[in-house]
Amino acid sequence: MNAILASVIAMLLFPGSWQINPEKVVEVTLTEWKIDMPTTLPPGLYNFKITNAGHHSHTLKIKNKGLERKLQKDLKPGETSELKVNLKPGVYRVNCPIGFGPFGHSDKGMELQLNVGKITR
Numbered sequence: 001m002n003a004i005l006a007s008v009i010a011m012l013l014f015p016g017s018w019q020i021n022p023e024k025v026v027e028v029t030l031t032e033w034k035i036d037m038p039t040t041l042p043p044g045l046y047n048f049k050i051t052n053a054g055h056h057s058h059t060l061k062i063k064n065k066g067l068e069r070k071l072q073k074d075l076k077p078g079e080t081s082e083l084k085v086n087l088k089p090g091v092y093r094v095n096c097p098i099g100f101g102p103f104g105h106s107d108k109g110m111e112l113q114l115n116v117g118k119i120t121r
């Protein structure tokens with residue numbers, strides 16, 4: 001098959017496959033009361049694929065000095081959503097900011113520290 005035609009078909013079948021700087025996908029699973037995801041990542045553009053595998057509503061927030069990103073809507077049990085974040089080197093706090101104080105999901109365990117390291121070659 002003609003190489004140009006083949007690449008056009010690939011672009012149609014896999015939109016995004018031609019992007020120069022494709023984002024990396026990170027799977028995140030939310031349950032009671034845990035956020036399951038990597039705690040160290042290299043810097044880069046990420047698409048966090050967040051699934052609520054629990055029995056309560058959950059959400060996800062990623063924050064440090066210069067950045068704060070949160071899902072627009074809380075996830076009901078079984079729902080999945082995506083959050084695109086450009087992570088620069090640094091330490092981030094990742095949590096589920098639902099509830100308050102001792103009833104807050106963070107305090108129950110839905111909180112972790114994400115370390116984004118420098119690129120080492």
Ligand SMILES: [Cu+2]
Nearest residue numbers: 058059096105
């Ligand atoms: Cu939660």
